[in-house]
Amino acid sequence: AAGVIQSPRHLIKEKRETATLKCYPIPRHDTVYWYQQGPGQDPQFLISFYEKMQSDKGSIPDRFSAQQFSDYHSELNMSSLELGDSALYFCASSSGGQETQYFGPGTRLLVL
Amino acid sequence: GNSVTQMEGPVTLSEEAFLTINCTYTATGYPSLFWYVQYPGEGLQLLLKATKADDKGSNKGFEATYRKETTSFHLEKGSVQVSDSAVYFCALIEPLGYNLFFGTGTRLTVIP
Numbered sequence: 001a002a003g004v005i006q007s008p009r010h011l012i013k014e015k016r017e018t019a020t021l022k023c024y025p026i027p028r029h030d031t032v033y034w035y036q037q038g039p040g041q042d043p044q045f046l047i048s049f050y051e052k053m054q055s056d057k058g059s060i061p062d063r064f065s066a067q068q069f070s071d072y073h074s075e076l077n078m079s080s081l082e083l084g085d086s087a088l089y090f091c092a093s094s095s096g097g098q099e100t101q102y103f104g105p106g107t108r109l110l111v112l
Numbered sequence: 113g114n115s116v117t118q119m120e121g122p123v124t125l126s127e128e129a130f131l132t133i134n135c136t137y138t139a140t141g142y143p144s145l146f147w148y149v150q151y152p153g154e155g156l157q158l159l160l161k162a163t164k165a166d167d168k169g170s171n172k173g174f175e176a177t178y179r180k181e182t183t184s185f186h187l188e189k190g191s192v193q194v195s196d197s198a199v200y201f202c203a204l205i206e207p208l209g210y211n212l213f214f215g216t217g218t219r220l221t222v223i224p
Contacts, residue, residue, distance in 0.1 A: 033210060042201060042214035043156070056210035090155060092212075099144045099163070099205050101212055103156040 002027055004104030006091050012110045013081050021076040021107045025093030031055070032074040033092040033101055034066060043090055049074060050096060081111045114139050116202050118215035125192055125222050133187040133218045135176075135202035143204040145169075145178055145185040146212070150199045159187075159200070192222045 005024040013019050025032050031050045035043040036059075045058035049068035060066070063081075068074045078085060088108050092101035119134040137143065147159040147169070160169030165180035174189045185202060202215040 031210070033212075035212075042216050043212070045211040045213075048210040050210075058211055092156075099207075099209075100146075100158060100161060101205075102158065103148070105155040 004091055004093050004102055006089075006104040006107050008107060009105065010108050010110075012112065014112050015081060015083060017081050017111075019078045019081060019109060021078070021089055021091075021109075023074045023076070023091030023093075023104060025072050025074070025091075026102055028095060029093035029102075030072055030096045031094045032068055032072065033094075034060075034074070034076050035090040035092065035103075037088040037090060037106070039087070046076070078109075083111050085109060086111045114143070114204060114206065114211075114213045116204055116213055116215035118200075118202050118218050120216075120218070121199075122219040122221060125220070127194055127222055127224050128191045129222075131187070131189040131192045131196075131220070133200055133202075133220070135185045135187065135215060137183050137185065137202075137204050139183075139204055139206060141206050142180075143206050143209075145176070146203040146205070147174070147176055147185070147187050148201045148203060148214075150201065150217070152198070156201065192220070194222045194224055196220060197222050 033048040034046040037043040046060040052068045066076045088106045092103045144163040146161045148156045160171040162169040162178035168177045
């Protein structure tokens, strides 16, 4: 079965640079979620989109923005990167009205 | 507010031992409860879920029962295998919510 696809899988950036993470949900899923998992930490909710509209917002820094496109894929844009942004970024998707979120493999971001 | 508390790890067991990982929660409503598993270097995989009180979720020999009276969702397996070595996360989501609240994770190591 098709799963959530995230790209890139690994990314190395320097401080103050920008990064764009992409997420392709499971086919026919209309809701996308972004989570950040620091080293040894539990995943923290950043933001979600349902039918291309922001549906909820968590602890997402103002330096980050995200959107969902007409084909339901989503992009997380991160600017003015800081060392503390180094983490594993997960995208998850679900079908509207369903609570079960299916996670992608994650993008590991390292900020030097 | 919403929160999930898991027993601290790491947990080390011999193969074929019985596993219990405790999870208790605090929620404002009647949440759905989940166990996710994260194998080394991989993303989060849904292991099992329960959506209402007294529901039992089960998968791959793992079980957890939604106990409203004790606000618990303990994970159990009768006989663990080396391949079960991973980090296990308990999580909850409120009805109609988008934000999965995770526990801190419990690292399980199974030795032959």
